[in-house]
Amino acid sequence: QKEVEQNSGPLSVPEGAIASLNCTYSDRGSQSFFWYRQYSGKSPELIMFIYSNGDKEDGRFTAQLNKASQYVSLLIRDSQPSDSATYLCAVRRDDKIIFGKGTRLHILP
């Protein structure tokens, strides 16, 4: 089992709708959880982090963490064409930061 798992997509979402991205992790010792956005050929950029159970909102983005289920999600409200990118889930464990394979998101105009 991979340490961090994501559906590779592509996930197609109409403009203005909510995009929902999911991630599961295997190690219960994981301490912090991150969502990065990566445009093709560019470096990943952090959009959200979360380390406590529950929801965390920042603008159009909401991260959700459920440690009992070992599940992290990212919701993007009012999706825009500029949100089309690959979204990488990452977990920190013992100062290693491990990434999933990423989910490609395509916002349909």
Added chain:
Amino acid sequence: DADVTQTPRNRITKTGKRIMLECSQTKGHDRMYWYRQDPGLGLRLIYYSFDVKDINKGEISDGYSVSRQAQAKFSLSLESAIPNQTALYFCATSDSGRGYTEAFFGQGTRLTVV
């Protein structure tokens, strides 16, 4: 100027050649990482370092070596490059002083081994 700088940005090399990728940072972070990215495989950790005396292997260290010359510099070497090391390589840093220590990335080095 970028906080995490990688050189070169692009490199084409021949099979069997030794090549070094360099990373320097001005963020003052103690943690530094090297990742490679291949299509469909996400970011995979090659090596990571907590300080100049602490180097650790990641999940795919075979065929690679690293050197932490100073807190701000972390180099990745391919002793004898092979074509399946063709990939996009990223250096990243993080700060142990913050509880959630996210990684900050350099611009990436696109390496092609022919």
